[in-house]
Structures are given as structure tokens and as C-alpha cells.
Amino acid sequence: MLWTTQLSVNAVDFVLSSNAEALTHYCGAAAFAQPHDFYTQSPYQRPSRPQDVTDSIITTCLTSDQLSNSQHLLAQRLLLNIYEQDLVFLPKPPLELDLKAFKSFYDPVHTASGKKIRPLLEHYLYNWLKEEVHINGPWCLDSFIAHTDKVLDDVAHSESKLHEVLTTSRQPERAARFFMTQCAGDFLSEASAMARNVLGNSGVYTSELFKILIDEYGYGVDKKKHSTIFEDMLQDMGMSHHVHHYWQFYTPASLSLTNYFHYVSANHGELFRYIGAMYYTEATLALTTKHQSRAIKSIFNGTVSTDYFDEHAHIDVHHGRMALQRLIMPMIKQFGPQIIPDLIRGFEEFRLLQDIADEELYAHIQWHDELDQHRAQAAALQGQKPVDLRITETELELSVLHTHPNDELFWVESGELEFVASPDLTVRLKAGEGVVIPKGMLHGTRICSPSCTYTVTAI
Amino acid sequence: MKAISLNISHANYVAVEERTYFLKRHAYSTQLLPTKCPHRGGPLHMGEVTGDGQSVICPWHDNAYRVCNLEKSALPTVRVRNRISTVVGDTERCVPQLKISRYDG
Numbered sequence: 241m242l243w244t245t246q247l248s249v250n251a252v253d254f255v256l257s258s259n260a261e262a263l264t265h266y267c268g269a270a271a272f273a274q275p276h277d278f279y280t281q282s283p284y285q286r287p288s289r290p291q292d293v294t295d296s297i298i299t300t301c302l303t304s305d306q307l308s309n310s311q312h313l314l315a316q317r318l319l320l321n322i323y324e325q326d327l328v329f330l331p332k333p334p335l336e337l338d339l340k341a342f343k344s345f346y347d348p349v350h351t352a353s354g355k356k357i358r359p360l361l362e363h364y365l366y367n368w369l370k371e372e373v374h375i376n377g378p379w380c381l382d383s384f385i386a387h388t389d390k391v392l393d394d395v396a397h398s399e400s401k402l403h404e405v406l407t408t409s410r411q412p413e414r415a416a417r418f419f420m421t422q423c424a425g426d427f428l429s430e431a432s433a434m435a436r437n438v439l440g441n442s443g444v445y446t447s448e449l450f451k452i453l454i455d456e457y458g459y460g461v462d463k464k465k466h467s468t469i470f471e472d473m474l475q476d477m478g479m480s481h482h483v484h485h486y487w488q489f490y491t492p493a494s495l496s497l498t499n500y501f502h503y504v505s506a507n508h509g510e511l512f513r514y515i516g517a518m519y520y521t522e523a524t525l526a527l528t529t530k531h532q533s534r535a536i537k538s539i540f541n542g543t544v545s546t547d548y549f550d551e552h553a554h555i556d557v558h559h560g561r562m563a564l565q566r567l568i569m570p571m572i573k574q575f576g577p578q579i580i581p582d583l584i585r586g587f588e589e590f591r592l593l594q595d596i597a598d599e600e601l602y603a604h605i606q607w608h609d610e611l612d613q614h615r616a617q618a619a620a621l622q623g624q625k626p627v628d629l630r631i632t633e634t635e636l637e638l639s640v641l642h643t644h645p646n647d648e649l650f651w652v653e654s655g656e657l658e659f660v661a662s663p664d665l666t667v668r669l670k671a672g673e674g675v676v677i678p679k680g681m682l683h684g685t686r687i688c689s690p691s692c693t694y695t696v697t698a699i
Numbered sequence: 700m701k702a703i704s705l706n707i708s709h710a711n712y713v714a715v716e717e718r719t720y721f722l723k724r725h726a727y728s729t730q731l732l733p734t735k736c737p738h739r740g741g742p743l744h745m746g747e748v749t750g751d752g753q754s755v756i757c758p759w760h761d762n763a764y765r766v767c768n769l770e771k772s773a774l775p776t777v778r779v780r781n782r783i784s785t786v787v788g789d790t791e792r793c794v795p796q797l798k799i800s801r802y803d804g
Contacts, residue, residue, distance in 0.1 A: 372779060377774050
């Protein structure tokens with residue numbers, strides 16, 4: 241008995257250490273390495289500050305009040321990378337294929353380490369949803385439809401806060417580009433998560449899912465593929481259309497939306513959750529993309545193609561209907577009400593994650609608009625508290641964009657650096673200048689003097 | 700059927716026509732359970748919960764009822780943060796009330 245207990249303790253230790261080894265091995269990949277730039281020049285570069293990794297991302301789980309935590313962003317970056325090793329990415333001209341980087345990105349041993357830690361990261365990132373979303377009681381098809389119709393009706397009759405935030409920003413074009421940056425992580429690999437569910441044989445549902453997928457992929461016509469339409473839109477706006485060019489600028493909640501779809505698609509036991517989430521997103525995109533199109537037309541005076549949003553305003557009316565009538569209703573009839581809690585869970589979880597991502601986007605646009613006030617606030621606060629951290633770095637040293645769980649006073653004592661808050665917002669901070677960084681707001685730095693010393697103080 | 704959304708802090712007891720339900724919350728569940736004891740109609744919303752949290756004891760005859768069984772006669776609910784949604788018949792009136800159930804969630 242004693243021997244058995246001892247073996248079991250050792251086995252647990254072995255699993256824990258083997259998970260930690262897999263995490264360390266995974267984070268050691270070239271894809272995550274320290275970059276020289278804030279923008280990636282290859283789909284195989286995913287700078288992620290692996291030096292910040294702690295075992296907590298594979299041994300604990302986030303709570304809903306920890307979403308500004310820097311480990312949240314880090315875990316989302318790692319998880320997206322793990323999912324995207326299942327997908328094929330090739331550089332587009334003028335970028336050239338670095339065959340070594342390509343092979344390294346898809347290295348099977350490295351990929352296997354990712355697969356090992358994937359369920360742990362999923363638990364860390366999404367377990368909190370179980371505490372925030374409860375589904376109980378006896379549900380039936382009619383009550384499911386009554387509930388979801390009301391939610392969608394409320395969305396249809398509400399004003400678009402996104403339209404208001406973008407068009408009333410102090411710099412609407414910058415705000416719109418930041419919005420597009422957040423979309424890029426998902427839209428440039430359009431519907432890849434969805435593709436995970438069209439393999440196998442789920443009877444008539446395979447065909448129904450496939451119909452939606454072929455719309456997304458443009459029926460084999462590259463110009464019609466939704467990701468191609470989105471690339472055209474990015475180029476119209478003077479932005480890069482290369483996959484993950486803006487990798488460092490994705491907020492954790494934006495990454496969370498993309499990863500959630502992979503999470504409920506890669507784990508096929510969550511199929512009904514996926515169908516519920518897909519119904520919510522397709523049905524609401526038909527409504528929200530109208531406002532997005534209107535905002536872009538207004539901000540860029542009609543000089544930017546809004547085909548991407550217009551296409552979704554049209555086709556997602558069909559996709560929402562198809563999800564309900566061709567998938568959900570026949571599935572409930574065939575498999576019974578036992579699947580309804582998962583359907584509602586997916587619907588509600590994605591709705592909650594979307595709301596959080598929207599609020600995070602609005603907070604970033606406000607932070608960009610008010611950066612000068614945050615600089616003035618820093619000057620007023622400097623010297624009032626003992627500093628937490630003093631760092632000296634040399635020229636061109638770059639801090640990959642990241643977030644903090646608290647408001648922080650960032651202050652330059654000597655030298656000079658570039659402080660980056662968005663692709664369109666970089667300020668130079670010299671000795672005797674600083675900025676207050678609100679919690680959860682993305683930022684990065686690059687030293688532009690031979691040496692630079694700065695301090696960080698939680699406030 | 701019609702869907703209704705309530706602020707959870709404004710309703711720990713709901714009347715749907717003649718039927719009444721009380722709010723019962725756990726870390727991973729939020730239920731609107733029937734108040735009427737299946738035995739003699741006692742007020743389950745005034746009953747104790749067993750130590751394991753899995754059963755409610757009717758204050759009239761001390762019968763214990765598994766929550767998972769009571770849930771079969773509950774209202775269907777979705778709780779997201781502080782909102783709870785349920786669905787009732789098209790013509791039914793749903794009236795939320797406070798301070799009737801001993802459970803405040």
C-alpha cells in the first residue's frame with residue numbers, strides 16, 4: 241500500500257515536471273525569440289516574451305478579474321501558435337520563403353510539446369467561463385429559440401457603440417486601423433477553426449457545415465476568399481496584409497476570440513458548444529458588419545473598400561439562418577434536449593468574450609486618444625512613490641508589446657526611447673519624461689540612445 | 700414562448716402565474732427551483748440545504764430533495780455575470796420579487 245502511494249506521488253511529480261519541460265521546450269522555439277522590430281516579416285515569427293513564462297499558465301486557471309494579467313496575453317499568444325501549427329501558412333510576395341524557418345515552425349517534436357500543454361493552457365484561459373456562465377433547468381427547442389431570438393433582437397435594435405467610438409475618436413483613422421489590427425489576427429486566417437469540423441462523417445451536418453465553409457473560402461476562387469477581401473481592405477487603408485504582421489499588437493481579448501473558436505473546434509467533444517458560438521457570431525455579424533462598413537466609409541470618405549464587411553452583412557444573414565435551421569434545429573430533434581446546454585453555453589460564452597473584447601478595444605482607443613494626458617499625469621506623479629524597478633538597456637533593445645495588471649508609472653531617467661502604443665502611435669520619451677500606463681493597455685519600447693535607464697512604479 | 704432577463708440581485712424569487720420559484724446559486728450553477736414541496740406543498744424556499752449543498756430539506760416534514768431532481772421542474776435559466784435569463788409561456792406573467800426566499804444567492 242505504502243509502495244503504491246509512493247508510486248502515485250512520483251507519477252504526479254513526473255507528470256508535473258514533464259508538463260513543465262514541455263512548456264519550456266515549447267517556449268524555446270525560434271518563433272517566439274526576441275525580435276528586432278515591432279512588426280513581423282514572416283508568418284513564422286510570433287514574438288511573445290517567453291522570458292516572462294511561469295508555470296502558473298499550466299498549473300492554475302485565470303479568474304475573470306485577472307484578464308489584464310500579463311500572463312493572460314502570453315498564454316493566448318502561445319495557444320494561438322499551438323493551434324496554428326495545424327494550419328498552413330506561406331508568405332505572400334514580396335516576402336520570401338525562409339525554408340528553414342518554415343520547417344522549424346512545423347517541427348513535429350516542437351508541435352508535440354505544444355499539443356501536450358494545449359489542454360493545460362485551455363484550462364488556464366477558459367475555465368473561468370464556467371463560473372461566469374451557468375446553464376440550468378429543463379431546456380427545449382422552443383425555449384432555446386425564444387432565448388436566442390431575444391438576444392439577437394436586442395443586438396439588432398441597439399446602437400453600435402463601435403461606430404460611435406471609432407467616429408468620435410480624436411483620430412478616427414488611427415482608431416479604425418487599430419480596430420482592423422485586432423480583426424487581422426482572425427480574419428487573415430478566415431474560418432480556419434471552422435474547417436476543423438468539416439472532416440469526418442457527421443451525416444447531413446458535415447454537408448451543412450461545409451456549405452458555410454465554402455462561402456468563407458470563396459468557392460475556390462482566391463479573389464472571393466474572405467481573407468483575400470480583407471487583405472484588399474487592409475491595403476486600401478495603408479496597412480500590411482501579411483499574416484500576423486501586427487502580431488505584437490493583438491490585445492489578449494482579441495486573441496481570446498480566435499482561440500475560443502479553435503478551442504471548441506479542436507476538441508470535438510465541444511462540437512455543440514462550437515455550433516452555439518458559431519450561431520451567435522454568424523447571426524450578429526450580419527448585424528454588426530453594417531455598422532462597421534458605415535464607420536469605415538465615413539472615416540475614410542469612401543476611399544476604402546468595405547467589401548469585407550458588406551459581404552458579411554449579406555452572407556451572414558444566410559449563415560445565421562443556416563446555423564439555426566439546418567444545424568441546431570435538426571440536431572436538437574435528432575439528439576434531444578441533452579445537447580441544448582452546450583449549444584447555449586457556446587452562444588453565451590462567445591457573446592461574453594465578444595463583449596469583453598469590445599470593451600478592451602474601446603479602452604485602448606481611449607488610451608491612445610488620451611496619451612498626452614497620461615504623459616502629464618506621469619510628470620505630476622513622478623517622485624511621489626519609491627520605484628519598483630529600475631532598468632538600463634542599450635540602443636535598439638526592444639521590449640515586445642505587453643500589458644500589466646496595475647496602472648504603472650513609466651519614467652525615463654536618462655537616455656531616450658520610443659514608446660509604442662499602437663501601429664499608428666509612437667512617442668519619443670527623453671530623460672525627465674514618462675507616461676502613466678493604465679492596467680491592461682498594450683505597450684512596448686525600443687531604446688534609441690546608446691543607453692537608457694527607466695523606472696517602473698505600480699500606482 | 701418569451702424570454703425574460705433579470706438582474707440577479709433584484710430577484711431571488713420569481714412568480715410565473717401561480718407557480719413560484721426560488722433562486723439557488725452554486726459556484727457552477729444558478730437555478731430557479733420550484734418552491735412547492737412535491738410531498739405536501741411545503742415552502743422549499745424556506746428550507747435548509749444539506750451540508751454537501753446537494754439537497755434541500757422541506758421545513759414541514761424534513762424530507763430532503765436532491766437539487767438535480769428539483770431542477771427537472773425548474774425554469775430553464777442562463778446566468779451570465781449578474782444577469783439571469785429565463786423563458787416562460789407567451790401569455791404568462793413573470794414577476795420577480797426580493798426577500799421572500801431565505802436564499803439570497
